[in-house]
Amino acid sequence: MLGSGNVATHLGKAFKIAGQTISQVWSRNSDHAxxxxxxxxxxxxxxxxxxxxxxxxxxxxxxxxGIANLASELKLKDKLIVHTSGTTGIxxxxxxxxxxxxxxxxxxxxxxxxxxxRQIPIVVEGNSPEVCALIHAIADRLSENVIExxxxxxxxxxxxxxxxxxxxxHLFALAKELLDEQKLDFDLLxxxxxxxxxxxxxxxxxxxxxxxxxxxxxxxxxxxxxxLENKPELKxxxxxxSQSIVNLQQRSEG
Amino acid sequence: MLGSGNVATHLGKAFKIAGQTISQVWSRNSDHAxxxxxxxxxxxxxxxxxxxxxxxxxxxxxxxxGIANLASELKLKDKLIVHTSGTTGIxxxxxxxxxxxxxxxxxxxxxxxxxxxRQIPIVVEGNSPEVCALIHAIADRLSENVIExxxxxxxxxxxxxxxxxxxxxHLFALAKELLDEQKLDFDLLxxxxxxxxxxxxxxxxxxxxxxxxxxxxxxxxxxxxxxLENKPELKxxxxxxSQSIVNLQQRSEG
Numbered sequence: 001m002l003g004s005g006n007v008a009t010h011l012g013k014a015f016k017i018a019g020q021t022i023s024q025v026w027s028r029n030s031d032h033a034x035x036x037x038x039x040x041x042x043x044x045x046x047x048x049x050x051x052x053x054x055x056x057x058x059x060x061x062x063x064x065x066g067i068a069n070l071a072s073e074l075k076l077k078d079k080l081i082v083h084t085s086g087t088t089g090i091x092x093x094x095x096x097x098x099x100x101x102x103x104x105x106x107x108x109x110x111x112x113x114x115x116x117x118r119q120i121p122i123v124v125e126g127n128s129p130e131v132c133a134l135i136h137a138i139a140d141r142l143s144e145n146v147i148e149x150x151x152x153x154x155x156x157x158x159x160x161x162x163x164x165x166x167x168x169x170h171l172f173a174l175a176k177e178l179l180d181e182q183k184l185d186f187d188l189l190x191x192x193x194x195x196x197x198x199x200x201x202x203x204x205x206x207x208x209x210x211x212x213x214x215x216x217x218x219x220x221x222x223x224x225x226x227x228l229e230n231k232p233e234l235k236x237x238x239x240x241x242s243q244s245i246v247n248l249q250q251r252s253e254g
Numbered sequence: 255m256l257g258s259g260n261v262a263t264h265l266g267k268a269f270k271i272a273g274q275t276i277s278q279v280w281s282r283n284s285d286h287a288x289x290x291x292x293x294x295x296x297x298x299x300x301x302x303x304x305x306x307x308x309x310x311x312x313x314x315x316x317x318x319x320g321i322a323n324l325a326s327e328l329k330l331k332d333k334l335i336v337h338t339s340g341t342t343g344i345x346x347x348x349x350x351x352x353x354x355x356x357x358x359x360x361x362x363x364x365x366x367x368x369x370x371x372r373q374i375p376i377v378v379e380g381n382s383p384e385v386c387a388l389i390h391a392i393a394d395r396l397s398e399n400v401i402e403x404x405x406x407x408x409x410x411x412x413x414x415x416x417x418x419x420x421x422x423x424h425l426f427a428l429a430k431e432l433l434d435e436q437k438l439d440f441d442l443l444x445x446x447x448x449x450x451x452x453x454x455x456x457x458x459x460x461x462x463x464x465x466x467x468x469x470x471x472x473x474x475x476x477x478x479x480x481x482l483e484n485k486p487e488l489k490x491x492x493x494x495x496s497q498s499i500v501n502l503q504q505r506s507e508g
Contacts, residue, residue: 166465211420
């Protein structure tokens with residue numbers, strides 16, 4: 001396991017649960033390597049010269065901008081190597097080995113919470129049909145939901161996940177900040193958030209949009225923009241997201 | 255019931271389920287009045303001259319911009335009247351009656367889906383402590399979660415709900431639009447969306463933010479912005495929401 005962040009941690013644990021052995025955890029930061037290696041009963045290393053040359057699978061799970069650099073330091077001949085990025089192309093691993101691919105678990109991982117990997121979509125890609133099939137088979141051990149996508153599709157999936165998950169969480173955070181100022185409990189919003197997510201289980205979200213923007217309720221929106229006058233960041237987001245709701249409605253009807 | 259939209263429909267049904275009688279449904283549109291009146295076993299009316307003068311409660315559930323106008327046409331002496339708006343102040347009903355207030359159910363209502371009203375927070379306000387207590391008692395029959403807030407607090411709650419619910423649903427819709435273009439299934443995102451909501455049940459959302467913005471993963475963000483080059487609306491939202499994630503992190507640490 002090359003990397004020691006949230007994805008490396010959760011993925012390493014999932015492999016352990018599936019009965020696999022993690023031989024080594026590499027990180028440039030020795031504390032990080034030691035911490036995750038301890039969790040995974042692996043050997044911590046910080047020098048790539050110490051890398052075990054006989055592993056069945058090498059997993060690069062570092063920030064996107066670090067992948068190419070790390071790959072350039074590795075020579076693994078015919079060993080199978082994957083990265084776990086949603087956005088980096090498969091080609092970033094060219095030259096490292098003759099067998100390379102992608103192993104991208106589509107989930108939001110945090111230090112504070114474990115997840116059931118069986119339900120997590122794992123997106124796989126290989127530099128040949130054989131390699132892809134092998135990576136697919138490995139992913140099948142961890143998840144019931146493995147799909148093969150090319151790099152362009154995976155990037156689109158990643159961006160859509162940022163909108164649907166990262167930005168959504170941020171909207172929850174902004175809502176909580178607003179409530180905190182008035183000493184109102186964020187729990188008040190939870191039934192509403194639950195219903196918002198429940199509604200899209202069986203409905204296309206564009207068809208169940210509610211709120212002042214979709215109703216063209218200008219007076220409500222103007223009242224809200226007035227109230228956000230001293231919060232230019234929130235005001236701008238309110239305007240742009242409301243406009244985007246109207247635009248999407250027009251696109252979906254057009 | 256003065257109004258025939260989603261809130262009027264769901265609220266009317268909830269009153270029926272609680273054993274109350276809806277005497278009349280008023281709407282300027284006779285089809286709308288007839289349709290909801292049929293559901294609620296009530297009399298449809300379109301002319302305010304036909305309004306029953308002996309109801310225990312009058313509920314105005316129309317668009318915010320229509321409330322003041324409708325209120326100006328009503329004279330109800332000492333009859334209890336409420337509106338159901340999150341944003342309109344209680345004062346919009348001054349002059350209609352000596353007893354007036356607000357009955358705001360904090361939920362997203364759509365035609366396609368019923369909701370369990372018992373779990374919905376109902377925000378109440380009255381023009382006197384006695385009136386507020388009476389409206390509170392009425393709300394208690396429908397929900398286990400009734401709170402008294404003043405108009406300013408209620409407006410903040412409404413705006414926060416727009417961020418956490420309406421805008422969130424819109425982000426789901428934008429994500430689906432991106433996926434549709436690549437013929438990818440929106441269902442792929444559902445485990446991720448479920449986890450996003452699950453995480454905030456026990457954690458402050460600001461502490462569980464994930465994604466490239468919070469990691470300052472500039473190369474990933476730049477790759478995404480390049481991919482959104484031909485979608486200026488999405489590109490702008492991506493930029494502004496990412497910047498807002500960074501800003502909020504600084505505010506919450508500061």
